[in-house]
Amino acid sequence: MEHQVKHAPPFWINPNFRLNTPNFRFSWYMADINTLRQEATVFLEERKVYQASSQCVVCMLSPNHDTLYIVYAENTNFGNLRLQKWLRETIRDEITARAKLVLPPRLRELEKKHNLYGNRVFVKKLRGNTMGCCSVYNDITLMPGLIIMPQPLIDSVILHEMAHYKHKHHRKSFWKFLSQLLGEDAKMQKGAMDIALSKYWLQIKYLMK
Ligand SMILES: [Zn+2]
Numbered sequence: 001m002e003h004q005v006k007h008a009p010p011f012w013i014n015p016n017f018r019l020n021t022p023n024f025r026f027s028w029y030m031a032d033i034n035t036l037r038q039e040a041t042v043f044l045e046e047r048k049v050y051q052a053s054s055q056c057v058v059c060m061l062s063p064n065h066d067t068l069y070i071v072y073a074e075n076t077n078f079g080n081l082r083l084q085k086w087l088r089e090t091i092r093d094e095i096t097a098r099a100k101l102v103l104p105p106r107l108r109e110l111e112k113k114h115n116l117y118g119n120r121v122f123v124k125k126l127r128g129n130t131m132g133c134c135s136v137y138n139d140i141t142l143m144p145g146l147i148i149m150p151q152p153l154i155d156s157v158i159l160h161e162m163a164h165y166k167h168k169h170h171r172k173s174f175w176k177f178l179s180q181l182l183g184e185d186a187k188m189q190k191g192a193m194d195i196a197l198s199k200y201w202l203q204i205k206y207l208m209k
Pocket of ligand 1: 160164169170
């Protein structure tokens with residue numbers, strides 16, 4: 001019993017779990033097990049299949065990675081930890097693919113808008129609670145999990161990193177410059193964003209680990 005509790009995820013990925021964000025969402029569909037098995041034998045690149053004894057779950061991947069369709073049989077045991085891991089990793093990979101499509105163009109858009117240009121942009125996992133970083137060469141790295149946050153949060157993280165093009169620190173001049181980019185007091189805005197972010201953080205940390 002203790003063993004189970006210790007390894008239980010912070011939340012379960014099952015048909016009650018929804019993710020509807022402007023950039024990424026997923027939908028659940030129940031289907032007959034025989035139909036699912038048939039679907040599973042069809043080889044398609046944009047399809048991922050989980051099969052174990054009586055269980056069968058098929059994930060359909062949309063070409064631009066903005067929607068993940070999860071089709072499952074009625075008797076699916078979502079309490080199975082192996083299935084949970086598979087679902088989490090499938091969702092994580094789709095979120096990452098979507099982030100790589102969406103985040104760099106959004107950064108370029110904001111650069112154009114503010115006439116403030118850096119160097120390269122990368123989308124990859126960052127250590128600890130870091131959402132983005134800017135190198136001495138003005139390369140920006142953004143974490144893929146950003147993509148499942150509301151657009152204002154995504155933009156504020158990107159603008160924060162862009163402000164580092166000019167100021168490589170967090171001193172007064174940095175916050176003043178960022179306030180100009182945001183059109184509001186950057187420190188106040190950061191406080192509000194941190195509160196908003198805390199709502200998503202557990203979800204992001206678990207899904208993207
Ligand atoms: Zn910073």
